[in-house]
Amino acid sequence: MTDAVSSPRDARAGIGLFLIAALLFFCAMSGTTLPTPLYTLYRQQMDLSQAMITVIFAVYAGGVIAALVLTGRWSDQIGRKPMLYAGVGLSVASDLVFCLAGPLWLVLLARMISGLSAGIFASTATATVMDLAPPRHVKLGVLVATAANMGGLGAGPLLAGAAALLMPLPLLTPYLLHLALICLAALCFRHVPERVTKAARPDWSPQSLALPPEVRRAFLPAAIAAVAGFMVFGFYSAVIPGFLGQIMGYHSPLLIGFVAGFIFLASTLGQALVGHIGAGWRGPLGCLVLGAGTTIMAFAFQMQSLPLLLLATLVAGLGHGLAFRSGLAAIGAAAPDTDRAGVISLYFVVSYLAISVPVVIFGLLTLALPLAPLATGFAILATALCLLALSLLIRHR
Template identity: 25%
Template sequence: MSKLIPIPLLALALFTVTFAVNLQAPLYDVYAAASDVGATAVTLAFAAYVGGLIPTLVLLGGLSDRIGRRVPITLALVLGTFATALLVQMPSWTSLVIARVLLGIGTGLATTAGTAYMTEILGADRAKTAALIVTSATSLGFGGGALVTGICLGVQGATLLPASYIALFIAAPMLAVIALGLPRIDKPRAVSLLRLPVFPAGTWVFGVAMALAWATTGMTIAVVPLELAANDLGGWTGLVIFLAIFVGFLCQPIARRMTNARALALGFVLIPLGFLILLGGVWFKLLALVLIGTCITSAASYGFTYLASLAEVSLRAPEDRARATAGLFVYAYFGFSLPVIASGVLADMFGLLPAMLGFGAVQIAATAIVVMIWRRSSPSLHLAVIGK
């Protein structure tokens, strides 16, 4: 089979897996209201995704090395379909938690296997191109699900079965069957089914950067919509979540032309800058600032930082790409979940705005500390950043 066929099919499968992840985000408040729960419960449901994903990354990140790349991707598509169907049949906060766990498991399986598979299709000498295709497909998926559901709700009106759900029910099973028919390029190894992640030497800063960047994205996706709803701007939730990821996708071709170190350094600048502008928009109730800040944080999270980090760990672990990808996402998703849960607790205690202010202060301090340690411990990387 020509490479021209499996590459777009694999990208479409990864897009669909991640499309399902935030598909239900514009309905969070509806599921929460059905169970009469507050901000803490909403953020816990949001972070339940990580409760499924982290164990999958830690224990099964190298599963595809043993059973091949196709089966984990197929299983991820099936899990996404089942999780969404559960929300249709039993719309509640409890169902949302279960669905998010299943979606996390699916993402963990698909992203580790998919990254390794794409690199194998293109060849090891094109690892950065493979990373670009994977990050593009998954970024569009993560952001597109929420946007499409938001549009569907705007057109259809209040419903628990938006057309976006129906589209997933049609596309995901078809792609699951197609994924099983993709060519087997990898050579399965006689390794344990349970394989821990790999953290390649010298990549800690890329992992921490992912944690900081995705913590900001988590706040944008989980907490900012609650504040928008409180100000009668809930209809903008889908667009905010879409921009939180899509702008990063637009920046990925630029990041690809930069060294990984330079792209990472730019991400460190944009992460706190974007959140401060977003925070100003929330403070002064200016939607334009919220959208601008969201775009800037997106450029960092899913643009420069994401591509640089994925490319770096892939290059540094050529024999263990699936497990190295799992290690990177362990960093990313701890950042994606824990600050969001803490902010939800603070929001219930003190209000949403104070919780966001607290997050912003910690984010700026942590970014400054990491950058200083990076400059002192990795002078060669620092010279690469400044072009010497």
């Protein structure tokens, strides 16, 4: 009788711990996109060019890549909780440095710290949420982990935009609000048990990024689609605020935050839809929808139409979610057990290189060329990459 009573209670407790881990993941990732709707204010305060804004964003992506490569295996060695608390500490430090930010070097430092935090959470928190998933709902762990990741990235600009519009001190209040949220989530996370046995002699070597020959066929189209999708994400995080303000005349932090965050939320929805689509159609459909979204985006940039841009954001986000999750599943299935972690880490490294490198090149080009036609060309390039990935997937089928 006792077992019958305690079992549902234990199940509810397990679900609660699972949701707490997802909440911490969500709060941490939301902090990494807080500055997006505030870039226009930083530009006015520091007289920054669009090229420097893209450099600031690239510094963040560099921190993410460094954390993925250097610490990707550490949570398997010393446990999930120490790594996650290190990520929380870096997130708190980033908020505090942003609160002090006056000179440009402090903004760059805050973005680097934020990137390190995001890199730790991207690998470790994903594994933690999957570890804590209810035994009968393993797929739920994958979905909740990706939803917490992308949902947090989408919520950050919305939180910062609303705080900047409705509260005083727009370059201070958003970070104080996030500081309170991440600390509260970290306090709740104390009750989550450690699921990893610590190694007697931890291996601190960097994550291997080798690509086994048997994975290359699945990896190439998945990586090309990831490049197309994540370069659009980088564009929305670093360039869209300036485009909305300089070209389209929209300066509201809330509107900028909504547009920048909407693509991440749409990607979350796209990832949730993957389970309702046949396995053989997920990748091609994702590339097709993403390509349709970037095509609409090119017309939106050319016509300087906000409604068309919102439609493009929705379609491209859905396509990204489908392509990203199907690509991750494909390379995970193709990789041997002994190399799976390295292959997945390489996939994330390629994705974050795609977030940063193209927008930095774009930012440098804005020093010599007008922003509007450059944005149109950027969208056309993303469409071409989608078509290339689609052709490879069709050929492999």
